[in-house]
Amino acid sequence: MPSEAPPGAAASPGGAVADPGGTVADPGGTVADPGGVPAGDPVVDPVVDHVLEFPGGYTRTTGPVIGRFLTELRDARIVGVRTADGRVLVPPLEYDPATGEDVTGEFAEVGPAGTVQSWAWVGAPRPEHPLARPFAWALIRLDGADTALVHAVDAGDARAMRPGLRVRPRWRAERTGHITDIESFVPEVTKIVSPVRAEYRLRPGRALTRFLEGVARGVLLGCRCGSCGKVYMPYRLSCPECGVAITEERELPDTGTVTTFAINNLPDPRAPEVPFVSAYILLDGADVPLIALVGDVPAHEVRQGMRVRAVWAPRQEWAPSPLSMSNIKWFAPTGEPDAEL
Amino acid sequence: MREVAVVAFAQTRHSAVDEGLSEPELILPVIEEVRRASGLRTFGFTCSGSCDYLAGAPFSFVSALDAVGAWPPISESHVEMDAAWALYEAWVRLQHGDVDSALVYGFGKPSQGDLHQIMTLQLDPYYLAPLGLDHVSYAALQASARGTDRAELDEIVRRSRAAGRANPYALDLPDPEGDAFEVEPLRPYDVAAPADGAAAVVLAAGDLARSVCERPAWITGIAHCMDSHYLGMRDLARSASAAEAARAAGAGKAQVDVAELHVRFSHEEPILREALGLDGAFSAATEVNPSGGPLAADPVMATGLIRIGEAARRVIDGTADRALGHAASGPCLQHNLVAVLEG
Numbered sequence: 159m160p161s162e163a164p165p166g167a168a169a170s171p172g173g174a175v176a177d178p179g180g181t182v183a184d185p186g187g188t189v190a191d192p193g194g195v196p197a198g199d200p201v202v203d204p205v206v207d208h209v210l211e212f213p214g215g216y217t218r219t220t221g222p223v224i225g226r227f228l229t230e231l232r233d234a235r236i237v238g239v240r241t242a243d244g245r246v247l248v249p250p251l252e253y254d255p256a257t258g259e260d261v262t263g264e265f266a267e268v269g270p271a272g273t274v275q276s277w278a279w280v281g282a283p284r285p286e287h288p289l290a291r292p293f294a295w296a297l298i299r300l301d302g303a304d305t306a307l308v309h310a311v312d313a314g315d316a317r318a319m320r321p322g323l324r325v326r327p328r329w330r331a332e333r334t335g336h337i338t339d340i341e342s343f344v345p346e347v348t349k350i351v352s353p354v355r356a357e358y359r360l361r362p363g364r365a366l367t368r369f370l371e372g373v374a375r376g377v378l379l380g381c382r383c384g385s386c387g388k389v390y391m392p393y394r395l396s397c398p399e400c401g402v403a404i405t406e407e408r409e410l411p412d413t414g415t416v417t418t419f420a421i422n423n424l425p426d427p428r429a430p431e432v433p434f435v436s437a438y439i440l441l442d443g444a445d446v447p448l449i450a451l452v453g454d455v456p457a458h459e460v461r462q463g464m465r466v467r468a469v470w471a472p473r474q475e476w477a478p479s480p481l482s483m484s485n486i487k488w489f490a491p492t493g494e495p496d497a498e499l
Numbered sequence: 500m501r502e503v504a505v506v507a508f509a510q511t512r513h514s515a516v517d518e519g520l521s522e523p524e525l526i527l528p529v530i531e532e533v534r535r536a537s538g539l540r541t542f543g544f545t546c547s548g549s550c551d552y553l554a555g556a557p558f559s560f561v562s563a564l565d566a567v568g569a570w571p572p573i574s575e576s577h578v579e580m581d582a583a584w585a586l587y588e589a590w591v592r593l594q595h596g597d598v599d600s601a602l603v604y605g606f607g608k609p610s611q612g613d614l615h616q617i618m619t620l621q622l623d624p625y626y627l628a629p630l631g632l633d634h635v636s637y638a639a640l641q642a643s644a645r646g647t648d649r650a651e652l653d654e655i656v657r658r659s660r661a662a663g664r665a666n667p668y669a670l671d672l673p674d675p676e677g678d679a680f681e682v683e684p685l686r687p688y689d690v691a692a693p694a695d696g697a698a699a700v701v702l703a704a705g706d707l708a709r710s711v712c713e714r715p716a717w718i719t720g721i722a723h724c725m726d727s728h729y730l731g732m733r734d735l736a737r738s739a740s741a742a743e744a745a746r747a748a749g750a751g752k753a754q755v756d757v758a759e760l761h762v763r764f765s766h767e768e769p770i771l772r773e774a775l776g777l778d779g780a781f782s783a784a785t786e787v788n789p790s791g792g793p794l795a796a797d798p799v800m801a802t803g804l805i806r807i808g809e810a811a812r813r814v815i816d817g818t819a820d821r822a823l824g825h826a827a828s829g830p831c832l833q834h835n836l837v838a839v840l841e842g
Contacts, residue, residue, distance in 0.1 A: 204519075208611075210555035216624075224625050247732065249626050255727035276735070278639030279683035284615060286631030295636050295682070297644065297731050306731030308627060308640070316683060337629050 223252045226265055232335040236327070238303050240264040248303035249337075269300035271346065272307070274323040279316040289342055294319045298343060310342040318345060362481055369393040370481045372409075376470065380444055382406045391444040412468035414441040414489070415497040421457045430488065433457045439466060439489055453488035463496035503593045504708040504715030505811035505840060506701050507536035510668050513696035513796040517610040520695075522554065526566035526606050529699040533602070537701040537711045543598020545575045546589045548582030548605040549800045552617045563606060574598070581605060581761075582698065583803030583826030583836050589702050590721055599707040605801035606697035614693055614799070622830060623728055634763075634830070635690055637730060639682035641831040642766040644735035647684045652765040656688050656794055659762075663795020670694060670796045691763040696798025698805045716811035716822070716840040720748035723836035730831055741774035741825070741835035748837040750775060755839075756819035757786045759806035761827040763793050770832060771825065789813075803827065807838050814842045 220228060223239055227250045230237045239250035239261045246266050247254070254261055277296040283289055288310045296319075297306035312328065313319050325343040333339040362370060369392040372379035381404045382389045383397035391410055396403050419437035426434065430453045437460065438447035452460050453469065466489035476485045509532035511525060534540055545567060549560045560577050569575060576592075578584045582605020589601035609617075618634035627637075656675040663669035675688040701711075708715040724740040724747065726733045733739070745751065758781065762768045768788075772781060781787075788794075790809045793802050803826025810822035821841050828834040 205517075208555055210552070218624055220625065228625070249729070249731075251727075251729065251732070255729070255732045276640060276644040278636060278643045278685075279680065280636060281680055281683065284631065284633060286616065286619060286633065287636075288630055295632065295640050297640060297735070299731075305729075308632065308637075308730050309630065337626050 221252060223250045223261065226250070228335040228337075230265075230267075231337070231339045232333045234329045234333065234339075235267055236269045236300060237265040238268045238300075238305075240266060245304040246302060247305050248300055248307055266302060268302035269327070271324055271326045272298040272300035272303070272343070274311065274319065274321060274325060275299055275306050276321060277311065277319045277323075279319065281316075288338060292316070293342065296325070296343070298325060309337075309340060312342040312344050365393055365395045367481060370483070373483060373485050374476070374481075376473075376485070378410045378412055378441065378468070380408045380410045380441070382408050388445040389443060390446055391441050391448050408443075410441045410443050412441070412470075412486075413492065414439040414444070414447075414466060415499065416452065416460065416462055416464040416466060417447050417499060418462060419452065419460050421460075428484075429453075435460045437466075437489070450486070451488035452490070454490035461496070463499055465492045465494040465497055466490060467492045501594050501596060502705050502708070502717060503590055503702055504704075504712065504717045505807065505815070506703045506708050506712035506715050507533040508698070508700050508808035508812050508815075509533045509536070510698040510801070510805055510808065511696040511798070512668050513670060513694035513798045515610070515670055515692065515694050517608065517695060522549075522559065522563050522606055522608060522697075523565040525608070525695065525697045526563055526604055526699070529697050530566050530602070530604060533699045533701045537600075537703070539600055539701060539703075539711060541573075542600045542602040542701070543574065544589055544592045544601040545573055546577065546585040546592070546601065546603050547575075548578045548580050548585035548603075548804065549607060550579060550617070552620055553607050553609055553612060553799060555612060563604075567602070567604075581800050581803035581826050581828055583761075583807055583824070583838075584723070584828070586700060586702070586804055586807060586838075587721060587723060587836060590718060593702060593704050599704045601702040602699065603702065603804065604697065604699040605804045607798050607800035607802075608695045609693040609797075609799045610695050626729065627830075635682050635685060637830045638690070638764040638766070639685045640730065641735040641770075642684050642689075642764065645766060645770060646736070647766055649684075651769065652689055655762075655765045655768050659765075659788055659791050659794035660688075661791075662789055663791025666791050666795065668696075668796065669791045672795060685764060685766070689765040691793040691797035691802075692795060694796045694798045696796065696801055698798070698801040698808055700804060700808050700811070712815065714815055714817060714842050716814035716842065718838055719841045720750065720839040721837070722747035723834065725829070725834040726832075728829065728833060735831055736770070738770050738774040738832040738835060741771055741827075741832060741837070744835045744837040745775045745823075748839050750823055750837055750839055753821055755781055755785050755821055755823045757789060757810055757813045757822040758825065759790060759792065759809045759823070760788055760825045761793060761803050761806050762788065763797060763802075763827070765794060767827075767832055774835075775823065775825065775837065786819075803836065807840070810838070811840050814840050817842070 238246035238248035241254040275297040277294040294311040296311045299306045324346040327340040328344050330341050379393045380391035381393045385400040385402045417438045417440050421433045423433045425432050435452040435457050437452045440447040469487045469490045509529040551559050586603045589603050615633035622628040660672045681687045722744045724743040726740040760771050807824030810824035813819035813822050824838040826836040
């Protein structure tokens with residue numbers, strides 16, 4: 159693998175090194191000879207910027223083996239070379255690293271899929287890295303290869319990486335015959351996202367309409383079964399136990415007791431934050447609880463028996479439609495001692 | 500084999516920041532120190548190790564000769580490698596039998612550039628360097644391939660940094676803390692602490708060694724071996740070349756009292772212990788990196804030579820009978836040198 163320009167030739171770009179006289183090497187009057195600096199003058203830090211760069215880059219010949227690999231890459235194919243003992247080296251080398259012998263002239267297409275053997279996660283990519291977002295370096299054994307290729311895996315999140323992960327190359331549209339013709343590898347498809355959305359027009363029914371009209375006035379309306387005596391909240395037209403019509407409306411206070419609850423970790427537009435608590439609240443005077451949010455309290459402090467009161471939205475924010483529960487934001491602890499359940 | 504010994508060793512007080520000294524200015528005091536210690540003013544052979552990419556200038560190592568005094572012309576050579584390999588070349592040169600002494604030195608000023616960029620330039624220009632694979636990234640791949648025991652690595656760093664604080668030449672670094680990754684699974688403190696510095700060693704053969712040093716550190720074995728440069732063609736969890744170098748140097752023929760290892764990343768220590776400990780040379784009684792090692796100060800390109808120098812110093816001062824110096828080069832412990840020193 160000869161190089162046209164020896165490393166030393168990279169050195170003298172624009173005189174920054176060969177003639178440092180004007181920039182660095184003649185600090186005599188300022189720093190190197192402190193005698194010349196009048197006392198009290200600020201000390202000058204003699205640091206200068208210096209760039210080592212070979213204009214246009216080195217030209218390197220590839221030889222037949224690496225050249226074949228890079229040529230196939232340009233055509234979006236990956237090949238390995240077979241060693242005398244039949245192993246496939248990917249990427250190909252001119253010699254077998256195990257024996258030092260020349261490889262055979264036989265190339266074999268491999269991949270494009272492969273398996274991650276080990277990986278390291280780059281949380282903060284450097285400018286020289288192949289991706290500007292967090293990614294993994296990985297040793298990838300392409301299908302049909304006996305060695306591993308080092309490349310980047312664009313996995314989005316370190317938690318997506320694991321030994322055994324199946325990946326495939328993501329090719330650049332414009333390929334030149336360079337290892338970066340593969341922009342990166344990406345995990346194979348193992349799942350899809352299915353959007354779910356449908357639109358409806360709902361009417362609450364007569365009982366719920368009656369209840370919501372109450373909420374619109376700032377009243378919680380329940381009812382009492384004339385047969386069994388149970389007080390239901392919210393208001394309903396029949397007793398589900400007795401199967402008889404209910405006629406007696408009853409206003410209930412906006413205070414009650416948490417009977418059971420759940421901590422929810424998925425966001426909900428109605429909830430103040432995540433996690434939030436939805437609870438069964440037995441309003442004072444009711445025989446069945448209603449479901450409502452509990453707020454103004456850390457989720458882990460909510461408990462059975464906790465006394466709560468409805469937090470009403472400010473009256474000027476009440477919903478213009480009469481048919482909404484949004485006038486009540488949630489229930490919050492009253493600070494009273496817990497109730498016996 | 501001709502008997503050759505380390506008879507003098509000196510190093511700078513390594514600095515994490517550029518203290519404004521040029522490379523010859525860094526080297527001059529350590530050359531003077533080994534001249535004083537050995538009583539030798541001139542040497543049959545002189546060899547240095549450094550990396551021009553650290554200075555960003557071609558043939559920058561030539562100017563370092565200003566610190567040596569090269570007129571009338573001296574017999575001199577240079578390796579674009581850690582100076583441990585300059586010591587190897589000097590040892591080979593002394594085997595010729597026509598000269599009896601050699602001066603070896605190495606130096607580096609990583610503060611002048613970005614070591615990530617510079618270490619990338621050493622890689623395969625076809626398959627690896629174009630990816631921008633930097634030294635912490637490929638080390639993290641090796642750590643991942645081996646599997647990391649976080650408590651074990653933390654203890655290696657803690658022990659190395661504590662030893663470094665007790666070593667006047669190493670950096671003062673705090674106990675490791677923080678759970679951020681540089682490149683997962685490596686944390687910033689798992690990475691050797693780059694420092695500006697230099698070191699020098701005087702080798703002498705046979706009777707000259709005995710006459711200039713009360714207790715020379717005889718090099719009873721020295722060898723270096725290399726693995727494939729391409730990371731995907733070898734088992735990164737192991738260092739086969741370190742094991743082979745240790746075998747060839749005869750490391751396992753007897754107990755090793757002190758081992759100074761070129762551990763640039765904490766996970767390399769267990770890999771090297773396993774590789775070099777073949778044949779039972781290491782035991783619980785082996786002190787590993789009592790100087791703190793590179794995790795406490797890494798004057799790049801002098802660091803490997805310092806491992807041999809530190810090991811020799813323990814033999815010369817009589818606190819060890821048999822010591823091992825190890826140097827590494829290339830990505831993921833690709834190239835390993837082992838020297839066995841005995842009193």
